[in-house]
Amino acid sequence: MSLTLSEVMRIAALARIAVTPQEAEAVQAQLNGIFGLLEKINAVDTSGVEPMYHARDVTLRLRDDEVTEPDRRAAFQAVAPQVEAGLYLVPKVIE
Amino acid sequence: MKWETVIGLETHVQLSTRSKIFSGASTAFGAPPNTQACAVDIALPGVLPVLNRGAVERAIRFGLAVGAEVRRRSVFARKNYFYPDLPKGYQISQFEAPIVQGGALRIVLADGAERAVRLTRAHLEEDAGKSLHEDFHGMSGIDLNRAGTPLLEIVSEPDMRSAAEAVAYARALHALVRWIDICDGNMQEGSFRCDANVSVRPRGAAALGTRCEIKNLNSFRFLERAIEYEARRQIAIIEDGGRIELETRLYDPDRDETRSMRTKEEAHDYRYFPEPDLLPLEVSEAWLAEVAASLPELPVARRERYVRDLGLPAQDAATLTASRETADYFEAVVAGLAEAEPGGERPAQAKAAANWVAGELAGALNRTGVEIGASPVAARALARLIARIRDDTISGKIAKEVFDAMWAGEAGGENAADAIIERRGLRQITDAGALERIIEEIVAANPAQVAEYRSGKEKAFNYFVGQAMKATKSKGNPAQVAEILKRKLAG
Numbered sequence: 374m375s376l377t378l379s380e381v382m383r384i385a386a387l388a389r390i391a392v393t394p395q396e397a398e399a400v401q402a403q404l405n406g407i408f409g410l411l412e413k414i415n416a417v418d419t420s421g422v423e424p425m426y427h428a429r430d431v432t433l434r435l436r437d438d439e440v441t442e443p444d445r446r447a448a449f450q451a452v453a454p455q456v457e458a459g460l461y462l463v464p465k466v467i468e
Numbered sequence: 469m470k471w472e473t474v475i476g477l478e479t480h481v482q483l484s485t486r487s488k489i490f491s492g493a494s495t496a497f498g499a500p501p502n503t504q505a506c507a508v509d510i511a512l513p514g515v516l517p518v519l520n521r522g523a524v525e526r527a528i529r530f531g532l533a534v535g536a537e538v539r540r541r542s543v544f545a546r547k548n549y550f551y552p553d554l555p556k557g558y559q560i561s562q563f564e565a566p567i568v569q570g571g572a573l574r575i576v577l578a579d580g581a582e583r584a585v586r587l588t589r590a591h592l593e594e595d596a597g598k599s600l601h602e603d604f605h606g607m608s609g610i611d612l613n614r615a616g617t618p619l620l621e622i623v624s625e626p627d628m629r630s631a632a633e634a635v636a637y638a639r640a641l642h643a644l645v646r647w648i649d650i651c652d653g654n655m656q657e658g659s660f661r662c663d664a665n666v667s668v669r670p671r672g673a674a675a676l677g678t679r680c681e682i683k684n685l686n687s688f689r690f691l692e693r694a695i696e697y698e699a700r701r702q703i704a705i706i707e708d709g710g711r712i713e714l715e716t717r718l719y720d721p722d723r724d725e726t727r728s729m730r731t732k733e734e735a736h737d738y739r740y741f742p743e744p745d746l747l748p749l750e751v752s753e754a755w756l757a758e759v760a761a762s763l764p765e766l767p768v769a770r771r772e773r774y775v776r777d778l779g780l781p782a783q784d785a786a787t788l789t790a791s792r793e794t795a796d797y798f799e800a801v802v803a804g805l806a807e808a809e810p811g812g813e814r815p816a817q818a819k820a821a822a823n824w825v826a827g828e829l830a831g832a833l834n835r836t837g838v839e840i841g842a843s844p845v846a847a848r849a850l851a852r853l854i855a856r857i858r859d860d861t862i863s864g865k866i867a868k869e870v871f872d873a874m875w876a877g878e879a880g881g882e883n884a885a886d887a888i889i890e891r892r893g894l895r896q897i898t899d900a901g902a903l904e905r906i907i908e909e910i911v912a913a914n915p916a917q918v919a920e921y922r923s924g925k926e927k928a929f930n931y932f933v934g935q936a937m938k939a940t941k942s943k944g945n946p947a948q949v950a951e952i953l954k955r956k957l958a959g
Contacts, residue, residue, distance in 0.1 A: 426748045427744075431747055432747055432748055435519050436518045437522070438523070440493070440494045441487070441492030442487075442494070442506035444503040444504070445506065446502045446503050449502070449507070457604055459611075460502065460600065460610055461609070461612070462607040462608070463608050464608070465601065465606055466551065466599060466608050
């Protein structure tokens with residue numbers, strides 16, 4: 374299995390990473406190298422093996438439903454690029 | 469061609485926990501922007517999610533209530549997309565192994581028929597924040613108070629065939645999540661949000677048509693109208709030789725139409741993968757048993773009990789189990805009535821109680837916007853009022869006057885009805901002699917109408933009933949009045 378150049382561009386677009394056509398060829402070679410490793414894993418016969426969801430064989434610890442976090446808006450917003458009326462301002466995301 | 473509409477619903481139910489699903493920030497509604505958004509919610513580097521037991525417990529409650537499989541081991545996943553109100557760049561959700569799998573919701577349609585709508589799954593996830601696109605010098609404002617609020621996304625199978633069925637399902641689901649105390653059901657505040665998947669196909673066809681997903685359906689009325697509009701739109705396109713595009717559409721209530729949400733190409737590639745920051749979630753048998761034991765009697769069980777033990781029609785039973793508060797009130801009226809007339813027939817008592825709770829009382833609650841739990845007329849007081857109709861102290865018509873007086877607080881306590889009946893002198897005239905005298909006078913005073921009636925004009929009878937009621941100030945026992953009139957008019 375290997376990736377085409379257009380698939381590389383698509384993955385880059387989804388990840389919001391700007392990749393020039395020249396860079397894309399290098400990235401394609403690197404990614405296909407990784408796919409080579411994956412193919413080795415794929416070649417292993419896993420029939421009858423239960424899927425593993427996590428590398429550690431322990432389960433989740435839960436917290437009680439209690440409010441423990443105080444309001445720290447002032448501290449958080451002190452390092453935000455732009456705020457107004459308690460809101461974080463970002464470039465407009467709707468036409 | 470005859471067309472059939474096929475509908476499946478995805479509902480986001482906001483779980484009623486005090487704190488968020490992965491952080492200890494408060495979920496209270498209406499706080500100033502970003503005052504309930506902690507380091508985890510705004511995704512500062514290095515933070516880790518810690519799952520809220522209360523959110524899991526509510527998901528289990530739901531799974532048990534719909535007869536679904538509650539997975540002993542479920543897994544969280546990352547759903548990746550970029551939007552400023554999702555600061556991590558992914559939403560933590562469940563994909564491959566959701567906590568609740570399958571199950572069904574039983575709904576009652578307008579004609580009293582019952583149907584089961586199958587559920588595909590229900591999974592836990594976090595809500596995103598809110599984007600405000602108003603006037604911020606060409607920028608958007610982001611409020612992350614809602615970010616991390618626990619949601620249960622409940623997905624139905626495409627089992628509904630009309631807008632009315634979809635609304636019946638949504639209402640039943642809304643009632644259930646409130647009934648089992650996992651959601652406050654407040655639709656204005658976004659605690660219960662529906663998306664509808666709608667497609668059409670020729671009636672009798674086996675394959676499903678291409679569907680469109682309609683978003684922004686925050687009331688049952690909008691849900692109904694949006695589905696009706698969307699089905700008409702799709703049928704018109706196909707009949708004109710066109711094809712339906714798989715897309716997401718937004719319902720605009722002002723124009724009563726759906727329109728395409730311009731989504732960028734590839735926007736729907738969420739690249740789910742297992743969330744490495746969370747281990748698999750395990751639900752033990754002991755926990756499951758504990759939650760099962762804490763569940764109240766469910767609406768379906770009550771509905772069946774009302775039909776089986778109280779002899780109520782299915783539609784009445786469904787109306788009365790629309791909320792736990794209504795059902796509890798109804799049962800208190802039935803109990804009060806059984807106490808007021810110990811020898812009375814239970815089905816008749818129950819039917820009278822049902823009529824009053826679903827009729828006069830529901831009407832007054834609707835008019836005034838009062839919740840049934842805060843009704844100025846208590847269940848036992850209403851039971852005493854109904855008992856006075858049943859023992860012929862007052863007529864049904866006078867009872868409405870007494871009810872209004874009770875509602876207005878003219879008298880309080882369990883015996884408010886009796887106090888008002890006495891004070892206003894509303895006791896029914898059942899003295900046959902007195903009624904006969906009054907009716908004889910009326911008959912004697914209206915020879916023209918008597919002649920009309922005797923010539924076969926049955927309608928004239930109503931004129932006499934009206935006159936008799938007027939003469940008795942509505943206090944004549946209606947059955948007795950009718951009986952005496954028939955006798956006197958027969959001549």
